[in-house]
Every structure is written in structure tokens, then in C-alpha cells.
Amino acid sequence: MNKFLTLIKRDLSDYKGALIITPLVISAVILLLVISSVFMGSLRVDDNNFSLFSDSSADINIEDNNGNNLHLQKDPNGHLVYTDENGNTKPVMGDLTHDKIKKISSVIALGNFIGALLPLFIAGIVVLFVLAGSLYEERKDKSIMFWKSLPISDIETVGAKTVSVVGIGLGFALLVTFVLHLALIVITTLASNQFGLNMISIPDVLAMVFKLWVFAAMLLVAYILWAFPVYSWILASSSYAPKAPFLLAFVPIVLLPLLAKIFLKNSNDIFFAPLQHITGYPIWKALDEGKEAFQDGVKNGSDLTPALEPIMKTFSEPSLWIGLAIGVGLLYAASEIRRRRSF
Amino acid sequence: MDNDILISAKGLSKSYGAKVALKPTNLEIPKGRIVGVIGANGAGKSTLLNCILGLSDYVGELNVLGLNPLQNRSQLMNDVCFIADIATLPKWARISDLFNWLEDLHPKFQKQKAIDKLKNTNIPLNAKIKELSKGMNVQVHLSIVLAIDAKVLVLDEPTLGLDIMNRRAFYDAVLRDFFDEERTILVTTHQIDEIEPILSHAIFIKDGEVTLDASLEDISEKFYAIDVSEDKKAEALSLMPIYSRAIMGRTTMIFRDKATDDLKKFGEPRRVALADLFVALATPQNV
Numbered sequence: 001m002n003k004f005l006t007l008i009k010r011d012l013s014d015y016k017g018a019l020i021i022t023p024l025v026i027s028a029v030i031l032l033l034v035i036s037s038v039f040m041g042s043l044r045v046d047d048n049n050f051s052l053f054s055d056s057s058a059d060i061n062i063e064d065n066n067g068n069n070l071h072l073q074k075d076p077n078g079h080l081v082y083t084d085e086n087g088n089t090k091p092v093m094g095d096l097t098h099d100k101i102k103k104i105s106s107v108i109a110l111g112n113f114i115g116a117l118l119p120l121f122i123a124g125i126v127v128l129f130v131l132a133g134s135l136y137e138e139r140k141d142k143s144i145m146f147w148k149s150l151p152i153s154d155i156e157t158v159g160a161k162t163v164s165v166v167g168i169g170l171g172f173a174l175l176v177t178f179v180l181h182l183a184l185i186v187i188t189t190l191a192s193n194q195f196g197l198n199m200i201s202i203p204d205v206l207a208m209v210f211k212l213w214v215f216a217a218m219l220l221v222a223y224i225l226w227a228f229p230v231y232s233w234i235l236a237s238s239s240y241a242p243k244a245p246f247l248l249a250f251v252p253i254v255l256l257p258l259l260a261k262i263f264l265k266n267s268n269d270i271f272f273a274p275l276q277h278i279t280g281y282p283i284w285k286a287l288d289e290g291k292e293a294f295q296d297g298v299k300n301g302s303d304l305t306p307a308l309e310p311i312m313k314t315f316s317e318p319s320l321w322i323g324l325a326i327g328v329g330l331l332y333a334a335s336e337i338r339r340r341r342s343f
Numbered sequence: 344m345d346n347d348i349l350i351s352a353k354g355l356s357k358s359y360g361a362k363v364a365l366k367p368t369n370l371e372i373p374k375g376r377i378v379g380v381i382g383a384n385g386a387g388k389s390t391l392l393n394c395i396l397g398l399s400d401y402v403g404e405l406n407v408l409g410l411n412p413l414q415n416r417s418q419l420m421n422d423v424c425f426i427a428d429i430a431t432l433p434k435w436a437r438i439s440d441l442f443n444w445l446e447d448l449h450p451k452f453q454k455q456k457a458i459d460k461l462k463n464t465n466i467p468l469n470a471k472i473k474e475l476s477k478g479m480n481v482q483v484h485l486s487i488v489l490a491i492d493a494k495v496l497v498l499d500e501p502t503l504g505l506d507i508m509n510r511r512a513f514y515d516a517v518l519r520d521f522f523d524e525e526r527t528i529l530v531t532t533h534q535i536d537e538i539e540p541i542l543s544h545a546i547f548i549k550d551g552e553v554t555l556d557a558s559l560e561d562i563s564e565k566f567y568a569i570d571v572s573e574d575k576k577a578e579a580l581s582l583m584p585i586y587s588r589a590i591m592g593r594t595t596m597i598f599r600d601k602a603t604d605d606l607k608k609f610g611e612p613r614r615v616a617l618a619d620l621f622v623a624l625a626t627p628q629n630v
Contacts, residue, residue, distance in 0.1 A: 002447050003447055003448055005447075006444050006447035006448055007448070009444065010436075010440075010444050013435070013436065013440060014433070014435055014436075138433075141433070141434060142427070142429055142430070142431045143431055143432065143433040143434070144431075145398065145425070145427050145429075145431040146427075146431040146432055146433065146484075147433075148396075148397075148398055148416065148420075149396070149420060149423075149424065149425040149431075150417075150420055150445070150448050150449055151417045151418065151419075151420040151421045151448070151449060151450070152417055152420075152448055153416075153417040154417075156417075339413075339416070340400050340413075342357075342359070342393065342398070342399040342400065
């Protein structure tokens with residue numbers, strides 16, 4: 001076990017740039033953009049003066065739904081209020097009930113989460129490139145001869161690469177997504193308070209954050225299981241390819257349904273299966289089925305588990321298990337190709 | 344199998360498509376030997392070593408330390424170390440990381456020993472492999488190999504591209520820190536003269552075929568070289584030397600399985616240098 005963990009450590013050191021640095025950089029860029037937009041939104045320019053996060057009232061006149069003029073300003077407590085044409089001062093957010101605050105908090109948690117998913121999506125693509133290069137690059141730079149001079153079997157090597165690239169690579173990106181999510185929520189909360197929009201309940205936001213994280217983690221596990229045969233295929237291609245392993249892996253996946261349609265006049269699902277597995281089509285389909293349950297859960301700040309049910313149901317689909325069996329076979333093939341090929 | 348035999352091959356051969364890289368070969372290499380595998384480029388030396396290391400599939404029987412190398416490579420590598428003719432250490436890694444991983448990956452690797460070996464060089468432990476010169480790369484690899492308590496060390500042109508100082512230091516370190524009567528070293532090199540003094544056994548390979556497999560002792564008893572004067576040349580040729588070379592008015596002939604008394608008529612028989620013997624056996628009969 002210690003040996004396997006060390007192999008994972010080694011692989012993570014090799015793919016540090018792609019698997020660790022990339023999600024961190026993407027998150028940093030997102031944070032930078034969000035923080036700058038908050039600063040830009042807080043910048044006030046009055047004649048020759050400008051200031052940030054000014055406490056003074058802004059001289060803003062807008063119209064309400066009835067076309068009446070409203071004058072916006074902050075009250076002494078820092079809340080954003082408006083003065084109607086009759087001179088009455090009222091809070092912009094109105095008298096928010098706890099239910100409304102809970103709903104707003106949940107929606108804010110979801111909105112920020114969608115923004116924070118970018119590192120995970122990018123990692124999903126990066127992982128494909130890293131896998132395609134993993135068993136090819138070691139042949140290209142000849143380091144395979146060093147690794148093969150150690151008491152490490154080929155199946156251990158291939159297994160460790162699968163776990164480190166797919167499991168840890170995507171797992172780390174998910175963690176980064178969680179941290180980015182929290183950071184975005186903190187910025188949203190501070191910014192909305194700064195603008196006088198006190199509409200967020202921290203406990204309600206955190207409750208929804210946790211539910212969203214569990215939901216996302218379950219989705220990721222389901223996606224990895226569905227995509228597993230394609231990951232294994234990419235590794236086998238990487239182990240075999242004399243050059244351009246990414247092309248060798250993906251040209252058949254993309255061309256297969258196309259050629260079947262042109263030459264066999266057949267658009268059977270079987271030809272689309274690899275493409276569907278790697279794009280997570282069964283998961284998207286299941287997500288669509290659970291859409292209403294998800295929306296209700298977010299609106300009411302309640303449990304999201306019902307939305308997961310259609311995804312759990314995909315675990316009983318034969319195509320998932322057939323795919324997993326093929327995936328195991330392809331991993332073995334990747335290891336056998338690595339074991340048998342000459343240098 | 345004899346316990347002293349570490350490597351044995353029967354009918355071992357390897358082809359790449361239609362090209363035969365190694366013709367059926369029989370070998371037995373006992374422990375406590377330093378074996379030089381000598382041949383021209385593309386003769387099949389690396390193919391033989393790769394088969395022994397389980398890095399290449401093959402036809403025939405091959406037994407290394409009682410194991411089938413192709414089926415049991417990872418197990419075999421507990422007792423076999425290998426330095427290739429090219430830089431194979433992962434360029435992206437730091438030496439310190441490499442040592443740490445090896446401590447977990449190789450049960451017979453002693454990290455402190457490797458660090459101590461490295462301290463004898465001017466290579467910092469936290470350097471990245473890609474920052475090292477070819478010579479430094481070999482030194483790091485050597486410090487790793489010498490820190491592993493192995494039974495067989497395979498060196499495939501390990502000093503290729505190194506200067507004479509580094510080449511000599513390399514072999515000195517191998518002899519001093521690795522070799523003993525329980526261990527065997529297999530080495531291929533083009534610099535035959537440099538390793539000849541340390542060899543106890545030589546295997547010549549030509550066009551995938553083993554042309555000589557003998558101990559240095561046997562070679563020195565079997566082959567003799569004589570500088571023959573012009574007036575005795577015709578008579579000496581009648582004894583069928585395996586090789587004759589005339590240079591600057593002097594003809595050197597190499598004889599196989601001839602009584603020294605018969606040869607003494609033409610000059611003082613002397614031991615044949617391995618490089619000369621290799622050329623003699625590799626050159627089509629020109630006498």
C-alpha cells in the first residue's frame with residue numbers, strides 16, 4: 001500500500017502543473033475578476049473626486065415599476081434605502097421574512113457554486129490530456145527504463161496513474177471548487193453588505209453550500225464511473241501509441257458514430273457509447289430528470305437528495321457495468337502493452 | 344540449476360519483425376563475475392541485456408536469479424540494478440524526491456547511503472535532474488544503484504559521453520562499492536581497453552550471434568598474438584592464424600588453439616588484447 005501511495009505521490013509530482021497548478025490558477029483568476037468587479041462597482045466619481053466604498057449616499061434616481069422616481073441612499077445603519085416621491089424612506093430589500101432570506105441565501109449559494117465549477121470543468125478536460133500523455137511521455141523521455149529497473153509491476157504503474165490522474169486530479173479540482181465557492185460567497189456577502197443589501201443569512205447559505213457540495217461530489221463519482229471505460233481506453237492508447245496518443249485515443253471516439261452513420265447507415269447508440277460516456281451524457285440526462293426536485297430544494301433551502309435519485313438509478317443500468325468491465329479489461333491491456341513492448 | 348549460475352539462457356532469440364536482433368543463444372553466467380558484452384553498434388548487445396532485464400519479450404528459455412524475467416520483472420528487480428546507455432532518470436524530478444520515493448519503492452535501497460555517495464560529488468541534493476549535465480546524471484544514477492543491495496548489476500554503455508576522468512571514476516566506484524564474489528556485473532561498452540583489466544569474462548556478439556563466450560583466463564590460454572618478421576611470414580601463415588594485420592613493416596598474427604612451442608619459432612607469443620581479439624573474430628578471414 002505504501003508503494004502504491006508513493007507511486008501516486010510520484011505521479012502527482014510529475015503532473016503537478018496540470019492537475020494542481022491549473023485549477024489553482026483558474027480559481028485565482030476568477031477571484032481576481034470578481035474582486036476587481038466589486039471594486040469597480042464601489043468606485044464613485046463625483047466631479048474631480050473619486051472614492052471607494054463611500055458611506056455617503058449616492059445621488060441616484062431610478063424609477064419603480066409604476067414609473068415613480070425613487071432616490072437611493074444608505075441609512076445611518078448602512079442599509080440601502082430609497083425615498084419615494086412622497087418623501088417616505090423605505091429599505092430597498094423591503095421587510096424580508098426569514099423564508100425569503102433563506103431562499104435568497106440558497107440561490108446565492110447556488111449562483112456562486114455555478115461560477116466556482118469552472119476549475120472542475122477545466123480539470124475534466126485536462127485529465128484527458130494528462131492520461132493520454134501519461135504512458136507515452138515516459139517512453140518518449142526514456143524514463144520508463146528507469147522505472148522498469150525498479151520492483152514496480154506494470155499493473156501497479158497503470159493503476160497508480162489512473163488513481164492519481166482521474167481520482168486525485170478531479171478530486172483536487174473539486175476541493176478547489178469548494179474553496180473557491182466559499183471565497184465567492186464571502187465576497188458576495190461582504191459586497192452586498194457594503195452596498196447596503198443585507199439579505200444573506202450565513203447559516204442558511206452554509207447549509208445550502210454543504211448540500212451542494214455533497215450533490216457535486218456524488219455527481220463527480222457517478223461521472224467518473226461512467227467515464228471509466230474511456231479513461232482506460234485513453235491509457236491503453238497512451239501505452240500503445242508510437243506518437244500522438246491523444247489523437248489515437250480520440251479520433252476513433254469521434255469518428256466511430258460518424259463513420260457508422262455514413263457507411264453503415266446506422267446511428268445505433270452503441271457507436272455513440274464512448275462519446276456519451278466521456279461527456280457524461282447519462283448523468284446530464286439523469287440531472288434533467290431530477291431538475292424539478294433540485295429547483296425545489298434550492299428554492300426552499302431543503303434537501304437535495306431527491307434530485308440525486310435519478311443519478312443513483314443510473315447505477316443499475318447494464319451499460320454502466322458493461323462499461324466498467326470493459327474499462328478494467330482496457331486497463332489490463334494498457335499494462336500488458338507496457339510490459340511487453342521493447343525499447 | 345547450479346546455485347552459482349545467476350543467468351542462464353537456452354536458445355534465447357529475439358526478432359523485430361523480419362529482422363533477427365539476437366540469434367539463438369546459449370549462455371551461463373555464474374556469480375562473482377564481471378562480464379563484458381562486446382559488439383559493434385546494432386550487434387544485439389542491448390537486445391540481450393533487455394531480454395535479461397525483462398524489458399523485451401523473447402523466444403527461448405531464460406532464467407535470471409531463478410526467475411523468468413518477462414513474467415517476473417518487478418520481482419527480479421529486487422536483486423537486479425540497471426544503468427542504460429542514455430539518461431533515463433526522470434527529468435522533471437528532484438534528486439531528493441527521487442531518493443524519498445525509492446526508499447518506499449525499493450526494499451533494498453538505502454537512502455542514507457545514496458545521500459552519502461552524492462556528497463562525494465558537487466551535485467546538490469535538491470537539484471532537478473534536468474539541470475544536470477550528462478556526467479552528473481550518471482553520477483546520480485550510480486549513487487542510486489550503489490545504494491541498492493543487488494546481486495546483479497547491468498550496465499549498458501553507462502559511460503557513453505563521459506570524459507576519461509569520469510569514466511575511470513565510474514568503474515572505480517562500481518568495483519569499490521558494488522563488486523564482490525557473490526555479485527555479478529554485466530557491462531557493454533565501446534571502450535573495451537578501459538574495462539578489460541576488470542573483466543573476468545567476455546561475450547562477443549556479431550550480427551546477433553554470440554561469437555565468443557569465454558573467461559579471460561580461457562581466452563589467454565586459447566589465443567596468442569605474435570609479431571612475425573617478414574622472412575617468417577609465409578611459414579607462420581601455414582599455421583592458419585585467425586587474423587593477420589600488417590602495419591608499418593610489422594605483421595601481427597593471432598592464433599587460436601596452437602601450442603606455444605610451435606608459435607615461439609616466429610616470435611614471443613603474448614596475450615591478445617580483447618579489442619584485437621574482437622576485431623579478429625569480427626573481421627572476415629583475411630589470411
